[in-house]
Amino acid sequence: MSAQPIYALYIINKSGGLMYQAEFAEEARKLTMNDHLRLAGTFYGLYAITSNVTPTKGTSTGLQVLETDGFRLQSYQSPTGIVFYLTGHPGRGNYDHLLKQIYQLYADYVLKNPFYELEQPIHCQQFDAALVKLLKEDLK
Amino acid sequence: GGRRARAAGGMVCYNFYVFNREGACLHYAEWERPKPVQDGAGTLEDDHKMMFGLTFSLKNFCTALDPTGSEKANLGAPIPIGTGCHFRSFKTNTYALNYLETPTGIKLILNTSKGTGSLQEAMWVIYRDIFCEFVVKNPLYTPGAPFESPQFTARLDQFVKSL
Numbered sequence: 434m435s436a437q438p439i440y441a442l443y444i445i446n447k448s449g450g451l452m453y454q455a456e457f458a459e460e461a462r463k464l465t466m467n468d469h470l471r472l473a474g475t476f477y478g479l480y481a482i483t484s485n486v487t488p489t490k491g492t493s494t495g496l497q498v499l500e501t502d503g504f505r506l507q508s509y510q511s512p513t514g515i516v517f518y519l520t521g522h523p524g525r526g527n528y529d530h531l532l533k534q535i536y537q538l539y540a541d542y543v544l545k546n547p548f549y550e551l552e553q554p555i556h557c558q559q560f561d562a563a564l565v566k567l568l569k570e571d572l573k
Numbered sequence: 574g575g576r577r578a579r580a581a582g583g584m585v586c587y588n589f590y591v592f593n594r595e596g597a598c599l600h601y602a603e604w605e606r607p608k609p610v611q612d613g614a615g616t617l618e619d620d621h622k623m624m625f626g627l628t629f630s631l632k633n634f635c636t637a638l639d640p641t642g643s644e645k646a647n648l649g650a651p652i653p654i655g656t657g658c659h660f661r662s663f664k665t666n667t668y669a670l671n672y673l674e675t676p677t678g679i680k681l682i683l684n685t686s687k688g689t690g691s692l693q694e695a696m697w698v699i700y701r702d703i704f705c706e707f708v709v710k711n712p713l714y715t716p717g718a719p720f721e722s723p724q725f726t727a728r729l730d731q732f733v734k735s736l
Binding site for chain 2: 440460461462464468471472475476478479482483484485486487488489490491493494495496497498499500501502503504506520
């Protein structure tokens with residue numbers, strides 16, 4: 434059984450607005466929609482600053498892995514600037530493969546929908562269902 | 574010449590900050606900084622402010638998201654010293670920032686190359702065996718004030734090279 438679940442997924446657009454948010458485990462922190470919007474904006478800012486603060490020459494991405502005592506966060510930025518970030522149990526290994534699969538699902542269910550406007554909030558039942566299937570049952 | 578910290582394992586240490594609970598930079602050590610401060614924050618002082626601000630915001634962000642935290646997520650409320658989620662590190666594709674906040678509110682930040690593995694233990698060693706030993710236990714040192722200490726610097730360089 435999964436003792437190391439994924440807690441939540443967030444998708445933010447190029448301006449830092451929240452496009453999608455969902456929880457996948459009971460343990461995930463319960464927050465109001467307002468809180469989610471604020472936190473997404475905060476993360477967007479943090480992502481930008483961590484990219485600037487790099488001591489190395491050349492460009493850096495924003496933070497990709499964040500480790501704390503209580504959870505682990507991994508992010509992925511698509512080539513078009515959309516940022517996906519997942520929070521999960523700290524003991525769980527790397528979830529790069531999950532982020533890639535989520536991006537794949539986004540491309541399939543959201544982008545290929547002719548009525549979907551880019552950068553807008555996502556409301557798509559099939560996308561929700563596919564994510565639940567991927568993230569709730571993924572025990573690796 | 575100059576201070577370089579290339580460990581045998583290939584990990585590079587870039588720089589190191591100590592902040593007190595008010596955000597004043599107590600100590601700054603730099604081994605390598607390929608991207609000069611002028612290209613980043615501008616001045617060293619702004620760089621310190623940015624670092625402190627970044628870790629302060631990160632800690633607030635983590636405390637809000639932490640599933641093991643207390644029930645009510647109080648976004649925006651000040652977090653009492655010593656409480657809140659302990660964030661340990663983050664990595665981008667070019668560097669890693671390792672963080673330690675002690676129960677008294679002293680913050681240590683160490684920027685390294687990505688490498689592997691967690692440096693939490695190393696951060697505790699820096700705090701306990703180097704900062705506490707050579708700075709806090711110095712009877713002439715005022716707690717919470719900026720410091721420069723040759724023994725601290727020497728021990729820190731030595732330790733960082735051994736990582």
